[in-house]
Amino acid sequence: xxxxxxxxxxxxxxxxxxxxxxxxxxxxxxxxxxxxxxxxxxxxxxxxxxxxxxxxxxxxxxxxxxxxxxxxxxxxxxxxxxxxxxxxxxxxxxxxxxxxxxxxxxxxxxxxxxxxxxxxxxxxxxxxxxxxxxxxxxxxxxxxxxxxxxxxxxxxxxxxxxxxxxxxxxxxxxxxxxxxxxxxxxxxxxxxxxxxxxxxxxxxxxxxxxxxxxxxxxxxxxxxxxxxxxxxxxxxxxxxxxxxxxxxxxxxxxxxxxxxxxxxxxxxxxxxxxxxxxxxxxxxxxxxxxxxxxxxxxxxxxxxxxxxxxxxxxxxxxxxxxxxxxxxxxx
Ligand SMILES: [Zn+2]
Numbered sequence: 528x529x530x531x532x533x534x535x536x537x538x539x540x541x542x543x544x545x546x547x548x549x550x551x552x553x554x555x556x557x558x559x560x561x562x563x564x565x566x567x568x569x570x571x572x573x574x575x576x577x578x579x580x581x582x583x584x585x586x587x588x589x590x591x592x593x594x595x596x597x598x599x600x601x602x603x604x605x606x607x608x609x610x611x612x613x614x615x616x617x618x619x620x621x622x623x624x625x626x627x628x629x630x631x632x633x634x635x636x637x638x639x640x641x642x643x644x645x646x647x648x649x650x651x652x653x654x655x656x657x658x659x660x661x662x663x664x665x666x667x668x669x670x671x672x673x674x675x676x677x678x679x680x681x682x683x684x685x686x687x688x689x690x691x692x693x694x695x696x697x698x699x700x701x702x703x704x705x706x707x708x709x710x711x712x713x714x715x716x717x718x719x720x721x722x723x724x725x726x727x728x729x730x731x732x733x734x735x736x737x738x739x740x741x742x743x744x745x746x747x748x749x750x751x752x753x754x755x756x757x758x759x760x761x762x763x764x765x766x767x768x769x770x771x772x773x774x775x776x777x778x779x780x781x782x783x784x785x786x787x788x789x790x791x792x793x794x795x796x797x798x799x800x801x802x803x804x805x806x807x808x809x810x811x812x813x814x815x816x817x818x819x820x821x822x823x824x825x826x827x828x829x830x831x832x833x834x835x836x837x838x839x840x841x842x843x844x845x846x847x848x849x850x851x852x853x854x855x856x857x858x
Pocket of ligand 1: 579580581582586587588589590591592593594595
């Protein structure tokens, strides 16, 4: 991805950081609370360039070797900490390494920067180890934590970080930026699948995302219409692009909830028990919300060894209109 295009929805944050740095009031620790794919890591990298740029009058200039090395994640005074390989967690050894790194004298005679992303992947032991560094940060140290769910971090860590919030941009802003950063592409269709997450879209193959999105929708409609076999479809989904397909599943369910709310189908449903009425809803709202939760759970546990095909098949069976299984409000 080109590092040149600035996401314009982050200008308030970059201005605030630049002003704090100019007054020598930059905090030791920042917590960037981002909407998924909203640009938290981009902002963290920008902050690192701010303090490691070699053009002090114009920092971050974006063009000097300091800025370029930060963007390539190869700056000797920058440590970038993320889950390793297939792990979903940041482990204590990684935090200890980071602390040791930050304690060394900077190569460039200035700042040392540590970026932890996603910081909500710090496991309990790693978070405790990080606390020591946050309590007594070495001078001229900048620690940047990027998280989509900071509530998963201990309060002791949160209270020691200055928080910056990155909201999801408007669709038009995302599209403008994606065109600038990545050129032409089916960005609208990719964002329909990924949500308002332009940085995620920029790192993807938008054509493939759009294609998987269309395929997933077709499968789900066919399942809901009783026109395809849940076993075969579950096996097919489990074989490729499962995380993306599960995201599509979640979107599809959420859309059904919205449609039901708009049409008033759920209101009728609450008043009169049998819901399979004129609205064409095939599941009640409780079922839909339950399914959304279960799809999310499956997405969150994809690294746990289990038979994904079987788990998925069970979910698919719930949307198949199998004679009378789902046509009554329980309880
Ligand atoms: Zn620079």
